[in-house]
Every structure is written in structure tokens, then in C-alpha cells.
Amino acid sequence: MTASGQPISQYDTSMPRVVSGAVLLVVALLVMLSIDVSWVAETFGFQKRVDARVPTFFIRMVFLIAVLAGAFISFTSLSYYKRNRVMLAPWLFLSIGLAFFLxxxxxxxxxxxxxxxxxxxxxxxxxxxxxxxWVGFYNYRLLLEDPNFYTSLANNLLWLILFMLAIPIGLGIALFLNQTVTGIRIYKSMFFFPFVISQVVVGLIFSWAYNPEFGLLSEIWGWFFCEQKLNIVGNLTTSCSIDPPSILGEAKYATYGIIAAGLWPQIAYCMILYLTGLNNVSPDQVEAGRLDGAKGWKMLRHVILPQLRPATFIAIVVTVIGALRSFDMIATMTQGGPFGSTNVLAYYMFDQAVGEGVGRYGYGSSIATVLFFIMLIYISYFLWRMYQDEKTEH
Amino acid sequence: MFPAPIEKSTSSVQTAYKVALPVALLLWLLPLIAIFLTSIRPAVDINTGNVFGIPSEFNLIENYSAVFQQTDAWRYMVNTLIITLPTMIISVGLACLTGYALAIYKFKSALPIFFVFVAGNFVPFQILMLPVIDLSNRLDIYNTVPGLVMFHAAFQTGFCTLFMRNFMKALPFELIESARIEGVGEFRIFWHLVLPLVRPAIAALAVLIFTFIWNDFFWATVMIQDDASLPITVGVRSLNGEFVQQWQLISAASLLAAVPPVIMFFLMQKHFIAGLTLGATKG
Known part of the structure; x- marks a missing residue:
């Protein structure tokens, strides 16, 4: 008997299992590598080579699973594995997910x-x-002379700054809703609604809302600046003292319009983070604060906000990432226009690389690289904070 | 509790609060309400600028069935499901394994590997776009549903691992220790002991991934050109071009695209919110 209470015999390499696992691995691997789309198309009688691609993929996957099974069977039957189980097992658990992710x-x-x-x-x-x-730094030199790049960069900055509004507004709504009156749960879920629906749908809703002829905004505009009159022929006509602006049609408003639309779901997200955080605020400290005479704003600043720090941290992280990832809304609402004024790096990269008739992979990649390094600042900060938390836990 | 419970204030404040709640909600959801009203109007109302008034005719059934009859909305929905469900299963399944490895075993590279998953989860999509297209092309699955699913599943494995690992870290470790001393194999511990305990995490991840993938637009645009395999988000966007200015139909289609995630959210609210806080704040 060993320390872990198992009979010694189980620690011997069982040769038949090692060999059969290895055979399965090699055979399945050879089959997997030799199958190709043309072969599948011919054998199964597909008219077009393209139609055989998905079946080929599934056949390959079946053999890939067999390869993995073979590898696992033979590896776990080795006495080396059995002796070092606790050391090696995590790598087996990790292998597929990590390889896939890499x-x-x-x-x-x-x-x-x-x-x-x-x-x-x-x-x-x-x-x-x-x-x-290979062209060395050529793409980056082009980038520095590209006015669209600077527009995109400036817009990204604008997104970042204005998106931060989601955090205080979200906190405000959370404070407003943090009560226990009847039906408050329904209210909380309804306020969260905008985050659940797709950004494309939000983009479409706001494109309509901003429409100067029959959108929501023009309607509200009309209450203040327009009046309806019967003209001589007897038809109802509308005349406005100031015409409603075409928000998405004018370069100076368009980006702000899209950011406002983007803020809607983001505020909902921050709100839910703060509602969860407020739930965990210690009642004792609030009571203690009350006894010390802290109320309202003072209480919020000195007692509540420090306890909401984890929620604030996540709110900042997801808001920054949301701002830099903004793509769906721009694609739905303006496609970068008018005259490239609403481009951000994410959209401009897409447009240059796979947009209609452009196909500049190298140039697109240089834009993506710039965006990546901007994001890397925040990712490093997030990881550093996580690392600090991990250290204090142990 | 902060702010002070409203029950403790005067009755006039209480009444004011109860009035303010629905008003605030109405304002907050104004775009959604307006788009719903638009989706049940006849075309003539939209052209005459009747936005909030009573529709001249209630065309709820007409408009919504027109979306299904005149477009491929139904097929887009089915495509989205075919993309969403396998992604959900693969990424949550893999994350159970990776999360288990990173949370339960103490080895030197556990934290760096965990950070690789976390960092990868936050990178901008554009830095992955071209190599992923290239890779899918070489695997002969570019412009197919499995090609898109493979990417989504791999990418979401990062987020799921982040969540799963943190969840498993909070499990009572003594339970696993004692099972090991009993001589239970590593995989059996995982399957019979740990998996039943992480069911809430699996549920939270399942709803979140469902919503993320259902709402995905970028990757579907990049990875699928074939109209027959398009998901609903891209489909709805292209309807925008087809139904020029027919806003009653565009809004009906948009609202339809939003229905499944909304239902999912209402059914699994608690899990959904637990997932969104990245497992950092519990409760």
C-alpha cells in the first residue's frame, strides 16, 4: 500500500493500454491529416467542392476526438503519470481549452x-x-500621415471620456432604485433592459429616433419649435421656427449621437453592478455613520463609496473596454460617415481591411496594433489589480 | 441600507417616490416604447408623423407576420440558434475543465496561465480578425457556421475560465483533499464532487454566453458572407437596407431579434447578474 491508500500494482504501467492508446492516436491522426475537402466531395458525391467543407470538418473533428482519446488513454496508463498524478493532472485538464484559446x-x-x-x-x-x-514600418509611417487615423483616434478618446458618464449615472439610478417598495424588482429588471438587447437593435432604434423627418427626436422637437397649420388647400402642414437637426447626417453631431446611444445600455450595466454592490454594503457601518451624524452626500462619499470600490473597479473596466470596442453601433448607424467623421479605430480597421474593395491587410493590422496597445494599458492595469488581490488572499 | 429606506420618510415623500418610479421608467425606456408603437402602426401613420398618438389602425399582427413572410427572419433566427447553442456547450464545458485545473491545483504556472485567459478575453476583436479569417480559410471552414462557432467557442472559453476559476476557488478545498486521501481519482473528483457543486456557475455562464453570442454582430459580419447562414443581428441590419424607410417593419424585426435574450434574462435573472459582475462581488 502507498500513502494514498492504493495497491502498488495499480502503479505499474499497463502496457496493453499504452500500446492500444498509441495505436488509436497514430491511426486517427493519419486519417485526419489525409482527409481533404476534394476527397470528401468525390466520395460522397457533392456537386460543388464548397458544399463538402462542413461535412469534411465534422469528419475531421471525429478523428481529432479519437486522437485526443488515444493520447489520454496511453498517457494516463504510463507509470510516470501515475506516480506524478497530482502534478500532471492539471495539465490534462487544461490541455484542450488552453490549446484552443492559444x-x-x-x-x-x-x-x-x-x-x-x-x-x-x-x-x-x-x-x-x-x-x-515585408515593408518594415511603412504602414505606420502611412498611418501618421492619414487624417482618418487622427479622426478615429480623436473619436476613440471622445468615446472613452464620454462613456465614463455611464458610471456616475449608473450609480445615480442604482441609488434611486435601491429601495424595498412593492414591485421594485420588476423596476430594476426593466431598467436593465437596454443592456440585454443587441447593440445592433439599439443602433437601429436610435437611428430611427434621430431621424429628422419622423423620428422620436423630431417629434419632441416639434412640441417646442414647430406648429401645424392648415394651408389654403386645406392640408395639414408643419412649419418650424428652427428645423430639427439631422443628428446622424451632420459631421459635428454624429459621433455624439452614437455615443449617446451607446451610453444607454452601458448605464444599465453600471447600474446593475452598483445595485449588486449596494446590496453588500454593511448595514452596521451605515448605522455607525448615521450615529456620527453623516447623511446624504457625506454618507455617500465617506461610508458608501469606499465600500463600493469593487463595483466601481469593474464598472471602469467594462466601460473602458466597451468604449474601445465600439463597433456595432457605428456599423449600424453611420458606417463611419458622414465623410469618415464617426470612424473609430475599431471601425476604420475593419473598413480598411475587409471593407468593400479595399483589402489592405497590412495597413488594417497596423491600426489594430495601435488599438491593441491602447487596450493593453487597461488590460495590464486590470491584471495588476487582480494580482494584488491574489497576493493578499494567500 | 443606503439611501435611507423610503418607508421611514413622510408619507408625501413616499407618494412622490411611487409616482417618480413609473415616470422615470417611462422616460428611460422611451426609445423602446416608441419603437414598439411604431412597429404596430400602418405605414401611413409614420409618414404623417404620428409617433405617440393612437395608431390609426392596430397592425400588430399584420406587421409582425409581414416580417416573417417578406423576409428570411425565421431562418436568421434558426441560424442564430445553430451558432449560439454549440458555442455555449463547448465553451462552458471546456471552462469547467480549465477552471478546475487553475483553481484546485497549486502549481507555479497556474496564475500566469489564468492571466493569459483573462488578458485574451479583453483584447480588441480587430487584432484577431485577419489571422482568424486566415486560419479558418486554411481549415476550410471560412464562411461556414462551424467556422464561426469554433472562434466563438475558443474566445468565450477565456471569459468562462475567468468566471469558473473564481467560482471554484471559493469551494471548500478540504472536501477535495479528503477525497484524494480516500484514493479517488482526479477525474472522478472533478466529475462526481466538483461539477455538482458548480451548477450555479454553469447556469450563469450558459445564460451569459447565450446572450453574448445571440447579440454578436462583428464576428458574424466578418466570418459569414453567405446569406443562407447569416444570424439575426446581421439579418436585421440588412433589412434596414431592404425596407427603405418602412420603419414599421424595421422596428418589428428589431424587436423580434431582441425577444430571445430578453426572455432568457427574465427566466435566469439571478444567474445573469451574478455572471455580469465577473464573479467579483458576490450576492
């Missing part, structure tokens, strides 16, 4: 950065060779 998320970051030093339209020639060329 392939689709981490490695692409570095690939994108390397693309930014090339001139490439995303294509390969018939033999599968890359058709781009």
Missing part, C-alpha cells in the same frame, strides 16, 4: 502584429504561397 486568440495577436509590417491583400497564389511583402 490557437484562436493568443497566437493571432502576434500574427496581426507581424502582418502590420507587411503589404498584403489577404491572398495566396495557387501553390499556396503567401503573396505579401
Amino acid at each position: 490557437i484562436y486568440v493568443i497566437i493571432p495577436i502576434f500574427q496581426s502584429i507581424s502582418y502590420s509590417f507587411t503589404k498584403w491583400n489577404g491572398l495566396y497564389d495557387v501553390t499556396g504561397t503567401w503573396t505579401g511583402e
Whole structure:
């Protein structure tokens, strides 16, 4: 018997299992690598090569699972594994998820950065060779002379600053709703509504609301500046002392219009963070504060806000990330226009790289790289804070 | 409790509060209410600028069925489900495994690896876009639903791992220790002991991922060009071009696209909110 109470015999490598696992691994791997779309199309009688792509993918996945199963069977049957189980098991648990995440998320970051030093339209020639060329810092030099880049950068800054309004407004609404009257739960959920619906839908709603002819805003505008009259022929006509502005149609208003639309769901998100935070505020401290004569604003500043710090931290993180990720709304509401005035880095990159007829992979990647490094400041800050928390916990 | 409970104030303040609540809600949801009213109007109301007035005809059924008859809204919805559900299963499943490894085992690289997942979760999408297109092309799944699902599942694994790891960290570790001393295998501990305990986390992640993927627009635009496989968000956006100025139909379609996440939220509210706080504030 060993320390963990298992019979010694179980610690021996069971050779048959190791061998059968290895055989499964090798065979499945060979099959997986030899299957290709053309073969599947021919064998299963698909008319077009394109139609065979999804079936091929599923067949490959089945064999990939077999490869993994083979690897696990033989590896866990080794006596080396059995002796070091507690040390090796976490790597087995991690392997698939980590590999998947590295392939689709981490490695692409570095690939994108390397693309930014090339001139490439995303294509390969018939033999599968890359058709781009290395151009060093050429794309970055172009970037510095591109007025659209500066517009995008300025708009990103504007988004960042104005999006921060979501935090105090969210806190305000949370304080307003933090009561226990009947039906308050329904009110809280209804206030949260804008966050649940898709940004595309929010974008469409606001495009309509901003429409100067028959939108919500023009209607409200009409209450103040317009009157309806019967003209000589007897039709109802509207005349306004000041015409309603076309918010999305004018370069000087458009970005503000989109940011206002974006704030709507973001405020809801911050509100819910603060409602959860307020729920956890210690009643004793509030009572103690009351006894010391703290009320209203003073109580909020000195007793409540310090306790809401975790909520504020997350609110800042998600708001910054939301501001820098703004894409869906711009794509739905203005597509960067009028005259590129609502571009942000995220949208401009998309437009340059895969927008209609442009295909500048290298240039697009350089924009993405700039955006990534801006985001990296916040990511590092977030990780640093997490690291501090982890240290104090142990 | 802060602010002071309203029950303790004078009755006039209480009444004022009870009046203010619905008024505030009405103002807050004004865009949504207005768009709903628009979606049940006939076209003539919209052209005459009747926004808040009583619709001249109630066209609720006409407008909503027109969306289904004149467009592929139904197919877009089905496509979205085909994209959303597998993503949900794969990413939550994988995160149970990775979260378990990072929370329960004490090894040196646990924290750095955890930070890789967290950092990757926050990067801008644009830095991933071109390499992911290229990778999908080489795997022969670009412009297919599985191609999009693979990316979504991998990316969401980051967020799910962040959440799952923090949740599992709060489990009583002695339970796992004692199981180990009993000689229970590592995978059995995970399957029979830990998984039943993290059910609330699985539920929270499932609703969140459902909503995230249902509402995704960027990746669907980038990864799918084929009209037959488009999800509802992209579909609704393109309807905007098809129904030029037919706002009653555009708004009906938009509201339809919003229905499933809203239902999901109402059914699973507690889990949903627990997930959104990134597991940092409990309760």
C-alpha cells in the first residue's frame, strides 16, 4: 500500500493500454491529416467542392476526438503519470481549452502584429504561397500621415471620456432604485433592459429616433419649435421656427449621437453592478455613520463609496473596454460617415481591411496594433489589480 | 441600507417616490416604447408623423407576420440558434475543465496561465480578425457556421475560465483533499464532487454566453458572407437596407431579434447578474 491508500500494482504501467492508446492516436491522426475537402466531395458525391467543407470538418473533428482519446488513454496508463498524478493532472485538464484559446486568440495577436509590417491583400497564389511583402514600418509611417487615423483616434478618446458618464449615472439610478417598495424588482429588471438587447437593435432604434423627418427626436422637437397649420388647400402642414437637426447626417453631431446611444445600455450595466454592490454594503457601518451624524452626500462619499470600490473597479473596466470596442453601433448607424467623421479605430480597421474593395491587410493590422496597445494599458492595469488581490488572499 | 429606506420618510415623500418610479421608467425606456408603437402602426401613420398618438389602425399582427413572410427572419433566427447553442456547450464545458485545473491545483504556472485567459478575453476583436479569417480559410471552414462557432467557442472559453476559476476557488478545498486521501481519482473528483457543486456557475455562464453570442454582430459580419447562414443581428441590419424607410417593419424585426435574450434574462435573472459582475462581488 502507498500513502494514498492504493495497491502498488495499480502503479505499474499497463502496457496493453499504452500500446492500444498509441495505436488509436497514430491511426486517427493519419486519417485526419489525409482527409481533404476534394476527397470528401468525390466520395460522397457533392456537386460543388464548397458544399463538402462542413461535412469534411465534422469528419475531421471525429478523428481529432479519437486522437485526443488515444493520447489520454496511453498517457494516463504510463507509470510516470501515475506516480506524478497530482502534478500532471492539471495539465490534462487544461490541455484542450488552453490549446484552443492559444490557437484562436493568443497566437493571432502576434500574427496581426507581424502582418502590420507587411503589404498584403489577404491572398495566396495557387501553390499556396503567401503573396505579401515585408515593408518594415511603412504602414505606420502611412498611418501618421492619414487624417482618418487622427479622426478615429480623436473619436476613440471622445468615446472613452464620454462613456465614463455611464458610471456616475449608473450609480445615480442604482441609488434611486435601491429601495424595498412593492414591485421594485420588476423596476430594476426593466431598467436593465437596454443592456440585454443587441447593440445592433439599439443602433437601429436610435437611428430611427434621430431621424429628422419622423423620428422620436423630431417629434419632441416639434412640441417646442414647430406648429401645424392648415394651408389654403386645406392640408395639414408643419412649419418650424428652427428645423430639427439631422443628428446622424451632420459631421459635428454624429459621433455624439452614437455615443449617446451607446451610453444607454452601458448605464444599465453600471447600474446593475452598483445595485449588486449596494446590496453588500454593511448595514452596521451605515448605522455607525448615521450615529456620527453623516447623511446624504457625506454618507455617500465617506461610508458608501469606499465600500463600493469593487463595483466601481469593474464598472471602469467594462466601460473602458466597451468604449474601445465600439463597433456595432457605428456599423449600424453611420458606417463611419458622414465623410469618415464617426470612424473609430475599431471601425476604420475593419473598413480598411475587409471593407468593400479595399483589402489592405497590412495597413488594417497596423491600426489594430495601435488599438491593441491602447487596450493593453487597461488590460495590464486590470491584471495588476487582480494580482494584488491574489497576493493578499494567500 | 443606503439611501435611507423610503418607508421611514413622510408619507408625501413616499407618494412622490411611487409616482417618480413609473415616470422615470417611462422616460428611460422611451426609445423602446416608441419603437414598439411604431412597429404596430400602418405605414401611413409614420409618414404623417404620428409617433405617440393612437395608431390609426392596430397592425400588430399584420406587421409582425409581414416580417416573417417578406423576409428570411425565421431562418436568421434558426441560424442564430445553430451558432449560439454549440458555442455555449463547448465553451462552458471546456471552462469547467480549465477552471478546475487553475483553481484546485497549486502549481507555479497556474496564475500566469489564468492571466493569459483573462488578458485574451479583453483584447480588441480587430487584432484577431485577419489571422482568424486566415486560419479558418486554411481549415476550410471560412464562411461556414462551424467556422464561426469554433472562434466563438475558443474566445468565450477565456471569459468562462475567468468566471469558473473564481467560482471554484471559493469551494471548500478540504472536501477535495479528503477525497484524494480516500484514493479517488482526479477525474472522478472533478466529475462526481466538483461539477455538482458548480451548477450555479454553469447556469450563469450558459445564460451569459447565450446572450453574448445571440447579440454578436462583428464576428458574424466578418466570418459569414453567405446569406443562407447569416444570424439575426446581421439579418436585421440588412433589412434596414431592404425596407427603405418602412420603419414599421424595421422596428418589428428589431424587436423580434431582441425577444430571445430578453426572455432568457427574465427566466435566469439571478444567474445573469451574478455572471455580469465577473464573479467579483458576490450576492
